[in-house]
Amino acid sequence: LVKIAVDAMGGDYAPLAVIQGVNLALSEYDLQVSLVGRKAEIQAAIDATPNFDTSKVDIVDATDVVEMNDSPFESFKKKKNSSIKVGLDLVKQGAAQGFISAGNTGAMMFASTLILGKLPNIDRPAIMTMLPTNTKPVMLLDVGACVDCKPHFLLQFAEMANIYAKEVQHNPNPRIGLLNIGEESSKGNELSQKAFQLLSKSNLNFVGNVEGKDFFSNKADIVVCDGFVGNNMLKFGEGVVGLVTDFLKSEGKSSFLSALGLLLLQHTLKRFRKKFDYSEYGGAPLLGLNGVSIVAHGSSNRVAIKSAINNCLQTIQSNMVEKISQSIK
Amino acid sequence: LVKIAVDAMGGDYAPLAVIQGVNLALSEYDLQVSLVGRKAEIQAAIDATPNFDTSKVDIVDATDVVEMNDSPFESFKKKKNSSIKVGLDLVKQGAAQGFISAGNTGAMMFASTLILGKLPNIDRPAIMTMLPTNTKPVMLLDVGACVDCKPHFLLQFAEMANIYAKEVQHNPNPRIGLLNIGEESSKGNELSQKAFQLLSKSNLNFVGNVEGKDFFSNKADIVVCDGFVGNNMLKFGEGVVGLVTDFLKSEGKSSFLSALGLLLLQHTLKRFRKKFDYSEYGGAPLLGLNGVSIVAHGSSNRVAIKSAINNCLQTIQSNMVEKISQSIK
Numbered sequence: 001l002v003k004i005a006v007d008a009m010g011g012d013y014a015p016l017a018v019i020q021g022v023n024l025a026l027s028e029y030d031l032q033v034s035l036v037g038r039k040a041e042i043q044a045a046i047d048a049t050p051n052f053d054t055s056k057v058d059i060v061d062a063t064d065v066v067e068m069n070d071s072p073f074e075s076f077k078k079k080k081n082s083s084i085k086v087g088l089d090l091v092k093q094g095a096a097q098g099f100i101s102a103g104n105t106g107a108m109m110f111a112s113t114l115i116l117g118k119l120p121n122i123d124r125p126a127i128m129t130m131l132p133t134n135t136k137p138v139m140l141l142d143v144g145a146c147v148d149c150k151p152h153f154l155l156q157f158a159e160m161a162n163i164y165a166k167e168v169q170h171n172p173n174p175r176i177g178l179l180n181i182g183e184e185s186s187k188g189n190e191l192s193q194k195a196f197q198l199l200s201k202s203n204l205n206f207v208g209n210v211e212g213k214d215f216f217s218n219k220a221d222i223v224v225c226d227g228f229v230g231n232n233m234l235k236f237g238e239g240v241v242g243l244v245t246d247f248l249k250s251e252g253k254s255s256f257l258s259a260l261g262l263l264l265l266q267h268t269l270k271r272f273r274k275k276f277d278y279s280e281y282g283g284a285p286l287l288g289l290n291g292v293s294i295v296a297h298g299s300s301n302r303v304a305i306k307s308a309i310n311n312c313l314q315t316i317q318s319n320m321v322e323k324i325s326q327s328i329k
Numbered sequence: 330l331v332k333i334a335v336d337a338m339g340g341d342y343a344p345l346a347v348i349q350g351v352n353l354a355l356s357e358y359d360l361q362v363s364l365v366g367r368k369a370e371i372q373a374a375i376d377a378t379p380n381f382d383t384s385k386v387d388i389v390d391a392t393d394v395v396e397m398n399d400s401p402f403e404s405f406k407k408k409k410n411s412s413i414k415v416g417l418d419l420v421k422q423g424a425a426q427g428f429i430s431a432g433n434t435g436a437m438m439f440a441s442t443l444i445l446g447k448l449p450n451i452d453r454p455a456i457m458t459m460l461p462t463n464t465k466p467v468m469l470l471d472v473g474a475c476v477d478c479k480p481h482f483l484l485q486f487a488e489m490a491n492i493y494a495k496e497v498q499h500n501p502n503p504r505i506g507l508l509n510i511g512e513e514s515s516k517g518n519e520l521s522q523k524a525f526q527l528l529s530k531s532n533l534n535f536v537g538n539v540e541g542k543d544f545f546s547n548k549a550d551i552v553v554c555d556g557f558v559g560n561n562m563l564k565f566g567e568g569v570v571g572l573v574t575d576f577l578k579s580e581g582k583s584s585f586l587s588a589l590g591l592l593l594l595q596h597t598l599k600r601f602r603k604k605f606d607y608s609e610y611g612g613a614p615l616l617g618l619n620g621v622s623i624v625a626h627g628s629s630n631r632v633a634i635k636s637a638i639n640n641c642l643q644t645i646q647s648n649m650v651e652k653i654s655q656s657i658k
Contacts, residue, residue: 212568240570265587
């Protein structure tokens with residue numbers, strides 16, 4: 001039976017959304033969960049959750065909480081008994097087979113790398129995320145773990161994501177693209193030109209350069225890039241979506257016809273939100289570590305937590321860490 | 330009287346949209362225009378434009394046309410009589426005071442740099458663009474001219490944009506931000522950390538790091554970044570907008586209520602398009618060159634061409650090139 005440690009204190013709606021998400025997962029999947037965090041707060045959240053199945057759950061007390069804006073380094077040094085550290089220690093000691101947190105991504109990355117360690121042949125771990133599109137989601141990495149990449153880091157990101165797509169997403173032949181500012185191999189900066197050469201010579205199913213606007217046109221299943229570029233791009237995309245939403249909201253208040261139009265479109269907008277909802281896609285695994293550590297979105301609701309648990313379960317059951325370790329040499 | 334050279338062959342709707350845009354500009358502004366391109370095609374477009382004022386216009390024949398997907402280097406070498414080269418030569422020779430093209434941006438950048446030359450103290454020219462927001466537009470640069478920036482290039486971008494904002498946009502004290510993945514000065518890659526130090530020590534009104542999602546929250550008037558990051562981010566933003574639009578379109582066909590909702594919202598959507606319409610913001614000047622060269626959007630309609638001409642006029646009349654040259658030493 002798989003046992004997963006879950007950070008009960010991580011995320012905007014913790015601990016309640018986490019406890020409810022665990023409860024959903026327990027009703028669907030066969031697993032055991034260690035809830036890590038402040039015991040009294042976890043117990044209160046359990047008491048507030050109807051039909052919570054306590055038989056498959058234990059609480060591991062952790063008195064410190066890493067806040068969303070804590071520095072990864074400082075929080076690691078000073079909050080020695082944080083739910084992130086205690087949870088990762090459980091994985092390190094073999095008391096759990098994977099850890100999930102919807103808390104501070106930087107702190108998760110930092111602590112995961114120090115506690116679990118990198119796999120022997122990996123230079124830099126990467127944070128991967130799934131971007132929803134009109135067809136199927138696209139995997140983008142790195143989105144913030146490594147902000148000064150060398151060309152062979154990008155090759156390793158592609159190799160790791162390739163295994164993840166095959167093993168966890170059951171895609172037999174994932175198409176891999178390189179983020180670039182044009183389609184031709186000669187385009188881009190020094191990093192992308194050299195990475196293009198490495199990817200071309202690899203055994204991967206490399207489909208060439210992918211431009212930002214082509215993310216959503218089903219050209220590749222996986223897109224690799226430097227973490228500085230990936231993180232900025234992702235946040236800019238969030239900004240654009242927010243801009244559209246704010247505009248529609250303010251328009252809805254401006255006239256009766258607009259308000260009525262929005263009302264008639266509410267099912268459409270609901271479908272839109274559902275389609276582009278991060279919570280359907282679960283958490284982002286930190287790839288390249290010697291253990292399973294998954295970052296869920298900061299504003300995870302219970303469905304997002306459940307998806308992240310499912311993701312964690314599949315990552316464990318497919319032996320992904322071992323497969324990455326074996327294939328990258 | 331100011332004389333501007335306009336590439337009649339550049340852009341998706343050339344030559345007709347260009348000729349119509351010139352006609353609009355001639356009715357509003359006091360200027361003379363040299364239309365550069367294939368004489369017969371230009372004449373046909375003029376004949377198709379009602380009330381075209383030929384007294385303020387001359388045609389300069391250029392037999393070659395640079396296509397949108399031509400390589401900047403190859404097109405410069407092989408298309409010796411292209412409208413882009415001929416138009417820039419007019420500026421170089423003093424026969425025109427500025428040049429506008431809605432054609433191939435890379436080819437414009439390459440030819441402008443070679444023909445007009447860089448200003449003495451500028452390391453790299455930059456392409457600037459205006460991003461619409463819910464409040465006032467934000468200036469972003471570089472968006473593709475320099476894809477491997479050094480820290481002091483970003484400082485120069487900020488200095489050039491600062492002068493442009495003051496002189497052309499009449500903003501007395503532009504707030505300057507640095508694109509980064511977090512707010513703290515310690516965040517980011519090597520480039521952004523070093524650029525942060527340079528910007529902090531400068532005389533500019535530096536407001537610190539700006540994240541991609543903060544573009545639209547009125548934190549800065551100008552945001553500087555490496556051209557590789559800026560270009561990818563911009564194209565990703567276009568992709569996100571396209572995703573939303575495609576979704577709404579397909580939903581409009583799926584049910585009567587959705588179609589009716591969209592119909593009621595059509596004025597809202599029209600206002601949205603107008604607000605976020607590039608054509609209202611004119612062209613993007615290539616900053617750092619020894620002459621005025623302006624890139625208009627590839628899908629420019631006549632209003633966009635008129636805005637770019639207005640932009641060109643203001644750039645010339647404010648002596649921007651000279652002011653940049655004097656202030657950056």
